[in-house]
Amino acid sequence: MQDHEVIERVKKGDADLFEILVRRYEGRLFALAWRMLHNRADAEDAVQEAFVKAYRALNRFRGDARFSTWLYRIALNHILNKLRKGSRLRRADLDPDRMESHLSPTQALRQRKLQLAVARAIDELPPRQRAIFHMRYEEERSHAEIAEIFGISEGASKASYHHAVIKLRESLEGFVTGSGS
Amino acid sequence: MSEDSFREKLVRYLDGQLDASERSELERHLKKCYGCRKELEALKATLVLTSADAPPRFTGIEWQTSAPRRVRWWRWVWAPAAAAALILLAIFGGDAVLKREVEANEGWVVVEDDSLSADEGMELAVMLISEDDELVQGIESYEETVSADIYSEIDELTEEEEAAFMGLLEEKLQEMERS
Numbered sequence: 001m002q003d004h005e006v007i008e009r010v011k012k013g014d015a016d017l018f019e020i021l022v023r024r025y026e027g028r029l030f031a032l033a034w035r036m037l038h039n040r041a042d043a044e045d046a047v048q049e050a051f052v053k054a055y056r057a058l059n060r061f062r063g064d065a066r067f068s069t070w071l072y073r074i075a076l077n078h079i080l081n082k083l084r085k086g087s088r089l090r091r092a093d094l095d096p097d098r099m100e101s102h103l104s105p106t107q108a109l110r111q112r113k114l115q116l117a118v119a120r121a122i123d124e125l126p127p128r129q130r131a132i133f134h135m136r137y138e139e140e141r142s143h144a145e146i147a148e149i150f151g152i153s154e155g156a157s158k159a160s161y162h163h164a165v166i167k168l169r170e171s172l173e174g175f176v177t178g179s180g181s
Numbered sequence: 182m183s184e185d186s187f188r189e190k191l192v193r194y195l196d197g198q199l200d201a202s203e204r205s206e207l208e209r210h211l212k213k214c215y216g217c218r219k220e221l222e223a224l225k226a227t228l229v230l231t232s233a234d235a236p237p238r239f240t241g242i243e244w245q246t247s248a249p250r251r252v253r254w255w256r257w258v259w260a261p262a263a264a265a266a267l268i269l270l271a272i273f274g275g276d277a278v279l280k281r282e283v284e285a286n287e288g289w290v291v292v293e294d295d296s297l298s299a300d301e302g303m304e305l306a307v308m309l310i311s312e313d314d315e316l317v318q319g320i321e322s323y324e325e326t327v328s329a330d331i332y333s334e335i336d337e338l339t340e341e342e343e344a345a346f347m348g349l350l351e352e353k354l355q356e357m358e359r360s
Contacts, residue, residue, distance in 0.1 A: 015246045016246050018246050019244050019246060022241075022244045023241065026239075026241055026242055027239060027241075030236060031239075034236035034237070035234070043236070044239075044242060047242050048242045051242070051244065055246070111233070114230070115233045115234060118230055118231055118234040119234050122231065122234055136196075137228060158193075158196070158198060162189055162192045162198075165196075165224065165227070165228065166188060166189060166192060168227050168228075169188070169223065169224055172227050176223045176226045176227050176230065
């Protein structure tokens, strides 16, 4: 069932069907929230909040934009607001799920060092640039879609993404071989 | 071409943003320039490295649909005088944003709705602020200047502030009616 069909039915009273949208988008929203907050609990909260807000505001969703665009906007506003409030106190969780069990202790340490360096480099990007990087590189969204989500021009989305890549290249210099022209 | 602008061109190339002639010119250059080929590889490797920051395993949120809370709601919220502005949001019955006005040098946000909780109203106000590029830039420059988190300062109005705001609001509404 397409998003707009689900929404119409939820609006008409099939409230339980909203869960279809939750299951359809929660993974992608969690990945985005993780990228932005680098904390599992905060990222899960952000996903939950986004869906609660979307559900409560569903009557105001009139289909001018795609549901996913609208949902992302809600989630990002929540996340950016959280970042502005300085709630992101814990960085890059040490999550046992993420440690590769087949690695030797030395390899695991090296892996962890890389993981932290990447998380730190990403954290150093301004929040909006960080989100744009994630949506463009990980989700392979078009600049037109990203521009719509943020209410900015396509040119601004491209510039943000390109600056993000260049900053990451500089921050991760020590982990990458190569030199300029 | 400087190293920086060449690097930017390589990023645009990887992002598929060069037009055909720029692309073939760059590809011709890459064939004969070892340094640029190496930089291109380094940029690709950087992008691949970011996968080390993959999210942890996620099993999904708990979701139980409940009827949305419908409460009669009328509340003033106030944002301090950032470069913000007067934002008038009048939302009736959830149908439409009927009025939205932005004016420089004021810092008021008012949300009226009959079906929102205070938190939802606040979120909506913040969302609408965030959709306004000029306003966001104003807020960002305010934050840079005074190094303050204006969002944490948003709060309910005191009686005095509310009275002052009511006067301001009436004035604005009269102006709108006249125009």
